[in-house]
Amino acid sequence: MPVDAMEAPAPAPAPSWTFAHRSTSARRVREWPIYALLFACAAVSVITTFGIVFTLFEETVRFFEEISIVEFLTGTEWTPLFTNKHFGVLPLLNATLMIALTAMLFAIPLGMGVAIYLSEYAPGRVRAVVKPVLEILAGIPTVVYGYFALTFISPEIVRRLFGSDTPLFNALSAAIAMAIMILPLVSSLSEDAMRSVPNALREGAYGVGANKFEVSTRIVVPAALSGIVAACILAVSRAVGETMIVVVAAGNQPNLSLNPLEGMQTMTAYIVQISLGDTPRGTLEYSTIFAVAVMLFLTTLLLNIFAQWLIGRFREGYE
């Protein structure tokens, strides 16, 4: 439960039971303030969303009054704090996507291996121990992963493999740390998807003489595919929004490059950089963080909606 409840609550099924319109007693009338209060609690989420949209877009509009949206989306230099200002978001976007995708390159195969092992092979006892232990990985604060990337992954793994002239702060180290962080998300959600594949499918395959490997890869994985894909998309979304690992370990230089051994700055890292500085409110530099945040918000929102749609579709498949 922890990982999926924490990271990716699936769309809740309609309540199996509700009191609505079932009672007309006088007490129900007298109790209306309680119901109003409960409704207000639920409404907080909607207010939060409005708050986010309002906050982000108000400052962003101010930003785009001065900077053309074309320059923002196509410019290849991001130097809002220099005297010679450029507002091209591509270096930040490139770093964000590159680090996220590199992380997935490690996390998907490993996560799938873990998920298949736990769902198809592991004895119940092993699974009961390994699953919560792996979920500890998801609960470790990301600043700790940043420390790990900087003091272990970069010097002991990346620099040993790619030469000691590799900068200490590099995108690859951050991506590896991020892969470790999102691995339990991929494995836990994929495993849930695989376990909800009906046993009849497996038994049918065994019945016609398939072995465990064939059942796992040709029956279970394809049947659970949309759930697995949804898990991976949610993981990408997590990686895109992840902040502290990249702030600590990725180098914080806007750099439009495809070489993961260089230092880079992601969208989230830029927001932290400005927040730590003393950029005065109301300036153009200050409003850049909101424009970048809108970009980040929309990216993760689209990914999450897509993932939820997939999960919903998948759910219906076996009802």
Add this chain to the structure above:
Amino acid sequence: MATSEQARRRRWRRTEGSVFLALCLAATAAALVALVVLLITVGADGIGRVSWDFVNSYPSRFPEQAGIRAALLGTIWMMAFTALIAIPVGIGAAIYLEEFAPRGWLTKIIETNINNLAGVPSIIYGLLGLTIFVRVMDLGRSIIAGSLTMSLLILPIIIVSAREGLRSVPPSIREASLALGASPWQTVRFQVLAPALPTMLTGIILALSRAMGETAPLIVIGALTFIPFDPSGPGSAFTVLPIQVYNWISRPQAGFQETAAAGIIVLLAALLTMNAAAIALRGYFERNRRW
């Protein structure tokens, strides 16, 4: 009778299966090794610095004198207010959605919303908190502004797990209560809430442990990194453990790496205790379920 072709095929299928199992096992082992290496690295780096002095000292320019007193107190203050705000609101929202919400477009919007909010990057909550709580409501860079921000961040987690808890209570309990003449609210208050509480509690502990480790939103709302005094109340300036750790990590002097690792040890010890408590709680109540 099997031809040699079939025999070869059978051998191949067996090899294929073993190789695949080996790969899956290797993946699982790799994940576990990563966890162990992480814990050992941090432990080895920082254990020498963990002492009562470290816990009880204020931050300092000198790595060997720096401590986490202010950050630890800040974390405790922030967690206390976050819990006070997020738990009642989260449970209230869960009760409304699970027990009373009519099935209409409004409920659907609220539910979709909660799912989407759970996926919003934490740093965006920081910008929300900065604008709404720090600036518009003029709370300043205070503990209460941080707690409100954190509450919004963990609210979706609490709502989802609280709903799970409510859903685990069978409808027959509610029907029995209604049949005896209790109102819907009385039914929820006296019959449903108590048995749902353990599952809720597990989710709440996990949500709070998430809040405890979050760094980025508090950096954005401007929690400070150098607080050489005890935070004194909800309006006080503050820092928290993860921010203090981040501050030490980002310093060039070698001594601060050790100090950072020591801070991480304290942070992880607290978090792992909370996680263990959540897991133990879940196990205990699952064994002792009445239905």
